[in-house]
Amino acid sequence: MATAAPPATPPAAHPPLEGAARVWGTIALSAATFMNVLDTSIANVSLPAISGDLGVSSTQGTWVITSFAVANAIAVPLTGWLTQRFGQVRLFLASVLLFIISSWLCGLAPNMTMLIAFRTLQGFVAGPMIPLSQTLLLSSYPRAKAGLAMAMWSMTTLVAPVMGPLLGGWITDNISWPWIFYINIPVGLLAAGITWGLYHKRESATRKVPIDGIGLALLVLWVGSLQLMLDKGKELDWFHSPEIVAMAVVAGVGFAFFLVWELTDKHPVVDLSLFKRRNFWSGALATAVAYGLFFGNVVILPLWLQQHMGYTATQAGMVLAPVGLLAIVLSPMVGITVGKVDPRRYATFSFLVFALVLWMRSNFNTQADFGTIMIPTVIQGIAMAFFFIPLVTITLSGLTPDRIAAASGLSNFARITAGAMGTSISTTLWENRAALHHAQLAESVNQGSQATASAMAGLSANGFSADQVLGQLNRMVDQQSFMLAANDVFYASAVLFLLLIPFVWLARPVRSPGAADAAAGAH
Helix, strand or coil, X not given: CCCCCCCCCCCCCCCCCCHHHHHHHHXXXXXXXXXXXXXXXXXXXXXHHHHHHHCCCHHHHCHHHHHHXXXXXXXXXXXXXXXXXXXXXXXXXXXXXXXXXXXXXXXXCCCHXXXXXXXXXXXXXXXXXXXXXXXXXXXXXXXXXXXXXXXXXXXXXXXXXXXXXXXXXXXXXXXXXXXXXXCHHHHHHHHHHHHHHHHCCXXXXXXXXXXXXXXXXXXXXXXXXXXXXXXXXXXXXXXXXXXXXXXXXXXXXXXXXXXXXXXXXXXXXXXXXXXXXXXXXXXXXXXXHHHHHHHHHHHHHHHXXXXXXXXXXXXXXXXXXXXXXXXXXXXXXXXXXXXXXXXXXXXHHHHHHHHXXXXXXXXXXXXXXXXXXHHHHHHHXXXXXXXXXXXXXXXXXXXXXXXXXXXXXXXXXXXXXXHHHHHHHHHHHHHHHHHHHHHHHHHCCCCCCHHHXXXXXXXXXXXXXHHHHHHHHHHHHHHHHHHXXXXXXXXXXXXXXXXXXXXXXXCCCCCCHHXXXXXXXXX
């Protein structure tokens, strides 16, 4: 499901790999990609277990996801510079090995503070891994088979989000949550060993190039401050807290300085001039907001199922797992036809299906069975298949080849950052709406209510004490209030998906088939 920018340096002019070497190279690079993408979703169903084990709230537990995403987003624009400085093979191997070490540290983390620090490190070192796996894979195949290479790579990125919740749930229920990180170690070592054996003599040329250090520092400052504000806002009562106000000011001022610096620097870390192109800003905006909505809802659903519907982590993973099945089947068809069909039509269809799925979820109640909850997840696979490739095609259309890498890196930075922010905003809104619904429902729970009297009599008849009866009533009100709050978030997200459709049509028609080829290389 992840998309990433190829580095600015083109693949070295080495002959394609042949026979078994090409097969093993594909397996190793795909395994590294699988491991990376898996870590964006494997923790979702494990959040309640991690939060409970480390003694923090579920809201604080979402930092495990957002810290990885923000660090990953910041690292993506650096891939081109790092590749030119150190070489694509050395950088890829360093990324994989550091990812293994940080995964091991995540599993050993004794508290939430250390886990967030190690997840941040893990996200940052993972930045170059996906774009470089694409670059090395394309260099392994003849040019005529580049489409086959990217199709196989894309399958990996679609299977990983399917396996993530299922594998994460099973590991959490049957072993313990640290093993969702430890499983990266053997996979990473295998990928690194094979990659070194096959590619160490195929290193790309290196050269010293300047880096925009001030721009990078400002990027880290404003993105980090904004994400901290979103993550800690609920806990600190938002703008009633001086700490939140300070973070908001730092984020705002840092962003302003970042804009001025990047627009005037000779070698910017982010090429903001791309936003002068209508197709780029409309495509990038639609992609980022849609991904933020999608990812926020993907985090809320397993939290609701486990905390208020009695699902185990494995069962919650099974509900989320089918999301990639139809995407795997339909994505090749979309890739083949996107050059012949207006990608704006495909993107519109995707947003309509996302809206339908979220509307279906907004009608859930506490009696919803496993099948009812799973049906929208299966349908969502259709939306995912028509989501990335058409929007990447729109975003990159009309760009010269030398700007593709910068444009893809910037759009992916926006998408990954929006995913982290979507997680924070969605969970905060969910808890706020739940508190509101709880207060409203509690007003109707009184001695004069026939339903309340009947429920209390039934519980008392089953042997509950007076305190236990009140506790059970409060639990039922909690369950209803969080269900209603989840429905609110799902419904609002469905409406926002519909409102995003006009932004897609602000883009000019994509006439050049070359845009679709560029998208295939950047997906």
